[in-house]
Amino acid sequence: MRLPSLIQGDRFAHRAFIRLTRLLGADADDVVKVIFHRPAFFGGPFIAFAREAMRGPSAWSAGERELFGSVVSSANECAFCVGTHEVITENLLGAGALRNWEDGGHGPRATATCRFLQKLTREPDAIDRADVRLVLDAGVEPCALLEAVYVAVLFNLINRIANALDFGYRSDSVRIRGAAMLHRMGYTVPGFLMR
Secondary structure, three states: OOOOHHOOOHHHHHHHHHHHHHHOOOOOOOHHHHHOOOHHHHHHHHHHHHHHHHHHOOOOOHHHHHHHHHHHHHOOOOHHHHHHHHHHHHHOOOOOOOOOOOOOOHHHHHHOOOOOHHHHOOOOHHOOHHHHHHHHHHHOOOOHHHHHHHHHHHHHHHHHHHHHHHOOOOHHHHHHHHHHHHHHOOOOOOHHHHH
């Protein structure tokens, strides 16, 4: 379902930003349009949470956090978010990063954490102490596991919004440019647009 205000923006500054990005070939993606819709209620808090979870101080690298977001998005079958965050993950961790985590391609800590987040996403009621113990035994500190869970919370939220509102891309090149812009901007949006 597409709300008209999500397509074109419901405030002048938002409409101008959406048009400007389209003219520049970057195209504001559907996540940007959703955060513009109710910036005080949803957009501002969501962006602050995303910036802290994905680029704030952490035991995990930015690439590992992008991998976690991609794994959660894949578990939620959110093609839109996988499409964006797989590009960023591969830019940070190398080609095939999303495909080789299960084989330990990013180390035992990341593999154990990805497995935990995948199960947490698909079967949250089935998580028990044994699942947590597997992650801790792989060398993940409790605070690092909590940081990974924050990434899962972030992506579980936006995946559901993306799937419910049928987020998409105009083209594959727009998807790749959008991912590059998100990575460059580090999950920030100009403050004047969040009023």
